[in-house]
Amino acid sequence: MKKWRPFATMPEQYIGLQEIINKQVEVTQPVLTEEQMEQINFTLIEALHTNKQVYLTYYKGGQCIKETGFIQFVDSLGELFVFTDDIFELKNKMGLSELIDVQFV
Incomplete structure (x- = not known):
């Protein structure tokens, strides 16, 4: 697909490619x-109580995304958790069903 990028001169064509x-x-x-x-x-709960940094792998938009951050809140009944990424310190709310893997740094 890289060889077709020089031909993406029109915006509509570039969006399609x-x-x-x-x-x-x-x-x-x-x-x-x-x-x-x-x-x-278990890893989420331990990271929450010890405030350890974790590697998160989650599924979003057809891709597996990896981030590092700190767990702020876990709600197993509502099936969601909140984590703060270590780069911009933004809080992200995410469903537990999107989570693929959690590991300590």
């Missing part, structure tokens, strides 16, 4: 086992 490229790198959301979900839950 970008959509095609984005669809090619899309992945399906991995299905987690019960054991993996329990391990993620």
Whole structure:
């Protein structure tokens, strides 16, 4: 697809090519086992109580995204958590179903 980028001179053409490229790198959301979900839950709770920095891997928009940050809040009944990223210190609210992996730094 890189060889077609010089031909993307019109904005509509560039948008169309970008959509095609984005669809090619899309992945399906991995299905987690019960054991993996329990391990993620234990790691989230421990990171919350000890205020340790964690690596988060989550699924969003067809991509697996990795970030580092600190867990601020976990609501297992509402199935969401809040984390602060370490770069811009922004609070992000996310569903637990989007989470793929959590590891300590």
